[in-house]
Amino acid sequence: METINIAILGLGTVGQGVAIMLLKYEEFLERQLGCKIVLKRILEKDWQKELDFDKGDIPLSDNWQDVLTDPDIQIVIETMGGIEPAKTFIREALQSGKNVVTANKDLLALHGQELFGIAEEAGTDLYFEASVGGAIPILCALRQNLISDPIREVMGIVNGTTNYILSRMTDQGDDFSSVLADAQKLGFAEANPASDVEGLDAGRKAAILSTLAFQSQVTLDDVYIEGITGITREDILFADQMDLCIKLVALCRETDGKIEVRVHPALLPKAHPLSSVKEAYNAVFVKADRLGEVMLYGRGAGRFPTASAILGDVAEIVRNIRFGSCGSLTRVYQREKAILPIEDVETRFFLRLLLTDRPGVLATVARILGRYQVSLDTVNQIDLIGGNAELIFVTHLVREGDLRKALEEIRGLEITKEVITVLRVEGVA
């Protein structure tokens, strides 16, 4: 029986997950794929590392050349993370005729197209399903299954850490920092959890999703990003009273040939399918003209969900190797569609303003909003002690640049104590 040899680069949480699954499901994979998959080498710089599996006599090396120059290795799995040396290793592997599977969203969101170009030239495969949504096969769906119908919108909950934090703040009334500490203990937060809570991790995934959904190059620099550090328990409670919940969304939309790509906390109607996605789960909601709406849901982080996505890619490459079709699915996307600046994006907004409570205050604020074409859907007043009132507005669809100008003017009013919260509302029919 044919044998395909594999190397793993980096034995972190995910790398070990791949090794464990490869060793445990050896026979199962062999039956599924019709050939033997052998873990031939492991690259790991920390020789002392305590492993969660018995690696037997598989050679462990800290020298990349040992993998690169081994002519038997046909697939390299990169689970080191970070930009360098991962980028160099992937480039050299592709150029030497090896196929690569990576979960490295940081690298792909910045240098994906360069690496896909190298793979295309070399006729090798570069697969990356695990970079977005863990076990959820969303990239395969965008690359293949949903290809027949132009995609209009992809809205995802693609960061498990922030979804866990917001779920706990909503359902159990916990505060931000204690929940973040729990997310770190549970192992789905990034090494630097600022990447999660400030929206960067979801931003990288939004760049990858947009590139595939709209078949035009989108990089991390194109993504407008706001994190969840400013979200308070009060925001959550007021949203709840209006049948809305707060989620960190990655939103990718094509309108009139331009791409909107942004990551920020958003209020979603509780009836929206993404509102039911709790804890560290991820989901991606896709809209297209003829297929309508599709939602994929599952575990977006963690050892085995991520490892299973990697092994799905390995299975595809194994088929490509066997049928001589490596490199056939690699696509290098050029920048074909412009990115819509955030000022030109149209959204509904949820605003909380703290104002002096006296006659004419609401009229003054409403007049300024009206002057900038900001039309209001609902207004609620909460009387507070101390002569102030909190006004909560939800707008109709407005151009973001117009709202920003109106708020700038409102902030300068003598009656304005504070613009407490400005959040976008999404998913309203």
Ligand code: HSE
């Ligand atoms: N830190 C990421 C998350 C891990 O919380 O979703 C998966 O990319």
